[in-house]
Amino acid sequence: MRIGYYAHHHGSGHCRQADKLAALLPVELQRQLTVFTSLAADAYTFTTITEKQIVRLNPEDERPDDVLSGRAGQYWQPKSLHYSPVGNVDIQTRSWQILNTIRQHQIDIMIIDVSVEVAMLCRVASVPYLYVRLAGIRDDAPHVSAFTGALGLIAPYPQTLEALMTADWVRQKTLYLDFLPAANGKRLTYKAFIQMLMTSTNTTTDAPVNDRLRTFLLSPINEFSDKDNNQCITDSTTTHINVDKRQPMIITVIKGYGGHDAIDAKLSALRHALPDAFIISLGPINGDMLEFVDMSAQVDDVTPFIAHSNWLLMACGLNGIAQAYDYATPLVVLPDSRPHREQEVMAEALIAQGRALSWKQFMARIVEGQIQKVSSTYDNNEDLDSKSQNPKFANAAGSLAQDSKAKIVINSLATYSSPKLWFQDWLLPQLGLSPEI
Known part of the structure; x- marks a missing residue:
């Protein structure tokens, strides 16, 4: 079957999810995938599909x-829609873009991530669709309409993180994919990670790398001991790293472009609570907060920071949590304010599961003297394939395992020749449901 994917333009996360799912498709079907989005081309670069496969929609x-x-208002707004201007030529154009492309490309089924209005457009046009369910409380009339209008629902997170208030029928109609695997990140030993920090551009200041990091990691004669081989290596031109039990506490604060003010506001308290920690800020940062961090940077790959930090402070966006979830590094969750309490509900589930602490819990443990006792989880020569994953939380989402839930679902679409056969023979047995005739 040919698949169309609608990716909402708020942030780059929805396009990133489309990219992750596309990577699981057989190459032939991957080349036939069409992505619809009004996100600008420079806001996210796809790795699995070409620009020719993307329909850049008019704004809404x-x-x-x-x-x-x-x-x-009440007497002019359909209860099945969140947002529906009348007479808007841009929305008229994007609706024709979607429908014309579905017809011209002979798209068999749409995956909608996320838009109640696009879901209703597809249902009215009799186009089969699957609807992506995000975390949060989504029991309003428009969402219920989109859920009921779908052949099935897909949740790109583990079922264990489902909100308690989610209706039973919504759960039953949902295929839980676990967290979708990201592209392979850099596999670095702890030693190599520290070397990367020492050579990275620090955007907080023009001064050399922070003295705390130098004190802990640099020997005075530019030597380090290879403990595995009992050798001492000297190089007059290369700065060597002495990684031993004096490792500093590294705290990485990860922020996205969907909003970072609330997390930045915590940096002053973090610095005063842990004055000796080496604090790294990844992503955007307000200029007046730079004095509270030791390093600020924009990076393409956060994986080494996730693997080798002692603590991660981050919001609860789907892609960010998906990257961090399976690693042993403890989380402090600082959810951004989002519609339908999307990030708050995810944070509550992570805390209840014992995978994360709230900011209040984290600060309380600092006062109690517990946080300072935490040391690095990783051996000096350990890379991301060894002990960096937490066995308590590890699941198929951490790798491109052939039997991962996401791969099974996406490849089922490639197996069947028509939506009807797939719906009747594969999806309904999976859901344990049968529509009325």
């Missing part, structure tokens, strides 16, 4: 010449 913002605004 309100216009001054709209007949009715997008949220026109």
Whole structure:
């Protein structure tokens, strides 16, 4: 079957999810995938599909010449939609873009991530679709309409992180994919990670790397001991790293571009609570917060930071948690404010599962003297394939295992020749449901 994927333009996460799913498809079907999005081309670079496979949709913002605004009030707003301007030529154009492309490319089934309005457009046009369910409380009438109109629902997170208030019928109609695997990150030993820090560009200041890191990691004569081979290696031109039991506490704060002010606001308290920690800020940062971190950087791959930090402070965006979930590094979750309490619900589930601490819990443990006692989880020569994954939380989402739930679901679409056969012979038995005839 030919697949179409609608990726919402808020942040780059939805396009990233499309990229992850595309990577699981057989090459032939991967080349036939069509992604619909109004996200700008420079906001996210796909790794598995070409620009020719992407339909850049017109925007859906309100216009001054709209007949009715997008949220026109009780007697003018359909209860099945969140947002529906009337007379908006951009939305008219994007609707034709979607429907014309579905027809021209002979798309058999759409995956919608996420838009109630696109779901309803597909249902009215009689186009089969699967709807991506995100975390949070989504029991409003528009979401219920999108859920009921779908052949099935897919959740790109483990079922163990499902919100307690989710209706039973929604759970039953959902295929839980676990966290989708990200592209392979850099496999670095702890020693190599520290070397990377020492040679990275520090955007907080023009000064050399922080003195705390130098004190802990550099020998005075540029030597380090290879404990495995009992050798002492000297190089007059290369700065060597002495990694031993004096390792500093490394705290990495990971922020995305969907919002970072709330996390930045915690940096002052973090610095005062742990004055000797080496604090790294990844992603955007407010200029007045730079004095509270030792290093600020923009990186393409956060995997080494996740694997080799002592603590991670981060929001609860789907892609960020997916990357960190299977690693042993403890999390402190600082959820951003999102519609439907999306990140708050994810944070609550992670805390309840024992996978994360709240900010309040973290600060309380510092006061109790527990945090300072935490040392590095990793051996000096350990890479990301050894003990860096937490066996308590490890699952198929941590690798491209052939039997991962996501791979099974996405490849089932490639196996069947028509949506009807797939729906009747594969999906309904998986869900244990049968529609009324």
